[in-house]
């Protein structure tokens with residue numbers, strides 16, 4: 173913005189346009205994946221009706237609701253994680269730690285439904301506290317979920333899980349809060365790129381009352 177509140181265009185670079193109506197689905201998907209970044213990764217453990225454990229990473233993942241606490245992940249197509257969550261009504265979402273980079277990636281291999289990714293990749297599962305589906309023993313955080321609902325959207329299905337319990341390694345909790353330096357989560361970027369936690373910045377939200385009282389706050393934010 174300039175001094176008159178007009179949007180100034182000179183300072184911004186030229187833009188490249190990507191139009192889903194003019195691109196094939198895969199190409200546009202790759203564009204979306206490279207701009208909606210970084211994405212946290214849900215390491216989802218499910219169990220088939222026959223009792224086979226399934227472990228798969230899902231980066232279309234976020235908190236969906238605060239009260240009740242609900243998280244969501246998206247199955248692009250009907251994958252085993254979705255089928256199993258529907259079959260048993262339970263799953264766990266585990267944080268993907270930096271130390272397990274290669275193993276997290278390897279659990280994205282399309283092993284047949286009857287084979288356990290955890291066994292193939294040497295990821296240890298252990299019993300959860302409140303659900304019958306296990307959690308990842310080597311992950312510092314596990315969200316124990318009861319299937320809330322699913323939402324079919326085109327080629328994908330969003331899976332909503334009501335979080336009934338959260339367990340965090342004691343070593344990762346300080347003053348009642350999980351600490352990022354102990355969690356070291358991986359995140360997904362575009363292409364085959366992943367990221368780790370970089371510089372951590374801290375800043376407080378500014379209440380409007382303070383903003384209105386003190387003109388220097390706005391000056392600092394705008395860099396006047």
Ligand SMILES: Cc1cc2nc3c(=O)[nH]c(=O)nc-3n(C[C@H](O)[C@H](O)[C@H](O)COP(=O)(O)O)c2cc1C
Pocket residue numbers: 213226227228229230231232233246247248249251252253254276277279280281282283360
């Ligand atoms: C880091 C990462 C993130 C992924 N995110 C997703 C995702 O959000 N949705 C999805 O359907 N597949 C995703 N995949 C691919 C699945 O993990 C892969 O298709 C896997 O075989 C699915 O396992 P399942 O059939 O056992 O559920 C991702 C793979 C990796 C490595």
